[in-house]
Amino acid sequence: MGRREFCSMNETTPRKTLGRFTAWLHHPFGRQAAHALPFWFASLAVGIVAVLYTRIFGFGEHLQKEMLHAHPAAVFLLSPLFFLLAWLPVHLWARFARGSGIPQVMAAIDLSVPGHEHKVGKLVSLRVLWVKVVSSFLMVLGGGAIGREGPTIQISASIFRWVSRRIPQSWPRMARQSFLLTGAAAGLAAAFNTPLGGLVFAVEELARVHVRYFRTALFTSVIISGLVAQGLLGPYLYLGYPDVGGLSIRIFPAVIVVSLLAGAGGAAFCKAILAVLQRTAKFKVWGQVTYIVLAGLAMAALCYFVDPGVQGSGKELINRLLFTADKTCGISTVFLRMIGPLLTFNVGAAGGVFAPALASGAAIGGCCSGWFGFGGAAANVLILAGMVSFLTGVTRTPFTSAILVLEMTDRHNVIFHLLLAALVASLVAHLVDRHSFYDRMKGRHKAALAHETADTVG
Numbered sequence: 001m002g003r004r005e006f007c008s009m010n011e012t013t014p015r016k017t018l019g020r021f022t023a024w025l026h027h028p029f030g031r032q033a034a035h036a037l038p039f040w041f042a043s044l045a046v047g048i049v050a051v052l053y054t055r056i057f058g059f060g061e062h063l064q065k066e067m068l069h070a071h072p073a074a075v076f077l078l079s080p081l082f083f084l085l086a087w088l089p090v091h092l093w094a095r096f097a098r099g100s101g102i103p104q105v106m107a108a109i110d111l112s113v114p115g116h117e118h119k120v121g122k123l124v125s126l127r128v129l130w131v132k133v134v135s136s137f138l139m140v141l142g143g144g145a146i147g148r149e150g151p152t153i154q155i156s157a158s159i160f161r162w163v164s165r166r167i168p169q170s171w172p173r174m175a176r177q178s179f180l181l182t183g184a185a186a187g188l189a190a191a192f193n194t195p196l197g198g199l200v201f202a203v204e205e206l207a208r209v210h211v212r213y214f215r216t217a218l219f220t221s222v223i224i225s226g227l228v229a230q231g232l233l234g235p236y237l238y239l240g241y242p243d244v245g246g247l248s249i250r251i252f253p254a255v256i257v258v259s260l261l262a263g264a265g266g267a268a269f270c271k272a273i274l275a276v277l278q279r280t281a282k283f284k285v286w287g288q289v290t291y292i293v294l295a296g297l298a299m300a301a302l303c304y305f306v307d308p309g310v311q312g313s314g315k316e317l318i319n320r321l322l323f324t325a326d327k328t329c330g331i332s333t334v335f336l337r338m339i340g341p342l343l344t345f346n347v348g349a350a351g352g353v354f355a356p357a358l359a360s361g362a363a364i365g366g367c368c369s370g371w372f373g374f375g376g377a378a379a380n381v382l383i384l385a386g387m388v389s390f391l392t393g394v395t396r397t398p399f400t401s402a403i404l405v406l407e408m409t410d411r412h413n414v415i416f417h418l419l420l421a422a423l424v425a426s427l428v429a430h431l432v433d434r435h436s437f438y439d440r441m442k443g444r445h446k447a448a449l450a451h452e453t454a455d456t457v458g
Contacts, residue, residue, distance in 0.1 A: 035174055036217045042163040042179070043186050043221040046156045047228025050190035053133060053155065054233070057148045060140035061312060068143070068308070075143065075303050080296030082142025086135045086349035087292055091285075094131035096123050096445060099345060100352040101132065101154025102205075103441035105184050108157065109206060110446065112176035119449045124158040124180065135350035143299060143311035145340030146351025149191045156187025156225070174217075181206045182218045186225035192238050194407035195226045201400045205438070238408040242322040242380045245413070251381055254372050255417050256424055258382050259389040262364045263425025266357060266393020269338050270437035273353075276346045277444075288348060295343045302336065309333065310340040314359020318387070321366045322409075327379035328370035334363045353394060353437070358405075361390025381417055384409065388418050389425035396429060396436035398422030 068075055090098045108123040122128075132151050139146050160183030164176060181202050189198030199222055230236075280291055302310045309317055314337055321327055341356040365386025369379035384405055391401040402418040433440075 036220060038163050038167050039160075039179070039182055039217040039221045040224055042160045042183065043224035044228055045159050045163070046183065046186045046221075047190050047225040048232070049129075049155060049159060050152050050187060050225065051229050051232040053148060053152060054191070054229075056133060056137055057140060060137045064141050064143055064311075068303075072304060075300040076297065079142045079300040079303075080293045082138050083144065083292050083296040083299075083344075083347050083349065084289065086138035086142065086144070087288070087347055089131045090135050090349055091288075094122075094125075094128045095448075097128045097131040097135060097154075097350050098348050099350065099441065100150030100354070100438075101152075101350070102150045102184070102352075103438045104128075104154055104445055105157045105180060106206060106438060106442040107445045107449070108161075109177050109180050110442070111449070112180060120161070120176070122449065122452075123445065124154060124161045126158060126162055129155050129158040132350045139344065139347070139349050139351045140312075142296060143303060144344040144347070144349070144351055145299075145311060145314065145337075145356050146344055146353075147313045147355025148352060149188065149354035150352025151350055152191040153184045153187040156190070157183040159183060160186075178217070182221045185218060186221045189222045190225040190229040192404060192408060193226065193229060193233075193236060194238070194404050195222045197400060197404040197407050198222045198226070200403050201397065204397045204400050205395065237410055239318060240323060240409065242384070242409055242411065243377045244380050244384070244411045245377055247377060247381060247414070247417075251374075251378050251417070252420070254368065254374065254378075254382055255385045255421055257372075258365050258368045258385045259421040259424035260428050261368065262361045262386045262389030262421075263393040263428040264432055265334075265338070265360065265364060266390040266425070267429035267432035268393075269342070269357075269360065269390075270394055270440070271433055272338075272342055273345050273437070274440055276342065280346050280348070292347050295347055299340065299343055302339070307333070307336055310336045313355035314340075314362070315355060317359050318362045318383075321362050321383050322380055327366055327375055327383070329363050329366040331367055334360065334367055337363045354391070357391045357394045358387045361386035361388065364390060381414055384411070384414065385417060385421035388421045392422050392425040393429040393432075394437050396426060396439075398426040401425075 067078060096104050104123040108120045111119050132155055136146060136148065136151050157180045160179040164179040184206055185198040185202035188201050189195045199218065202218060280288065283291060299311065317337065321329065337356065337360040341353055344351060345353060362383050363386070365383035366379070368386070369375070369382045374382060388401045388405050392398045395401065399422065402422040406412065406415060406418055
């Protein structure tokens, strides 16, 4: 074979390979696979990052408890100090990393249209990701009453957006909204180990585009991120297997009462957060610093003089109510589990309200079980109903709330109790406030972005 023939063959082979690949991309099966590949890659990354974040968050909770166990009075130094340190990276580098993260993803989905890409980048990005992790970790060290689930959703959406922006131009394209929505669903599935909850949340809360155009990518992404999290953490349940057997029909009136109280409580809790936020938003820098220090000292005083349970996500309270003989708690515990997140959320650092909302609802359910004289399995049902109802009052996603708690406990025999609780809570929460907490916060973020853009143009 001559040199010319050899070189010609070497030049032709890549062309043939490229031609076959191009033909495969235009084949219906190949096009679907090509659409899904970026989602699969991002889901794998989300599963790994979600587990790492869970470990970091858990380490912070453990370290905070160890510090307070060794020196209880140190809480008066630790809380204001770490609250301030948690606010600082958000204030300096990523203002939209504050709070839960779910409203930011909702706003990013709305703004994922031509001409607004620069705004989306402020809501979900790798910078937001690392600021979110650092800030929430510092809040945990300070004893903040926050959760990691909302932040995980914003972190996951940031990863999906980063992947979507690196897809070659020749690759089959999909809408930016589909990446953000799928990222949020995958993040919730990995955070709670609740794949169905992730899917229902995506459809019920986030969907602004027709899901059928990317449902395969959505389903497989939730599965991949969940399986990765399970592979690294084990096939765990977020809460475990509470006893809910041997129930009588007379539990339903009590479920309705709990749902009314918890649903209204969740909506009122959110209105209180927004009212405080509206005031603190007017503060200058030193006013913000003063509020942060005072909020830290208030949390420290409640922890030291009243109840250490005011701090943290509240998961310990849920486990105590569901898995020990002591199923009741006082009305003071209910107020403390609402005051803690109220003080913490308005600090301006990163931290979610998903887990604190579940704990507040569990406290209402435990309190009502004492009023009704229920114990054992019946009390557990009221506690689960309170969790579903309070979360519904916050999010206004009744099906998501019911499915999440169902998957956290694997107690399918109470599905009708939970659905009833979600429905009643949704109705009563609507009377307190027509819009959800996340909708209100989404509007604030979009208004803040519009204001920043106007200042830049001016």
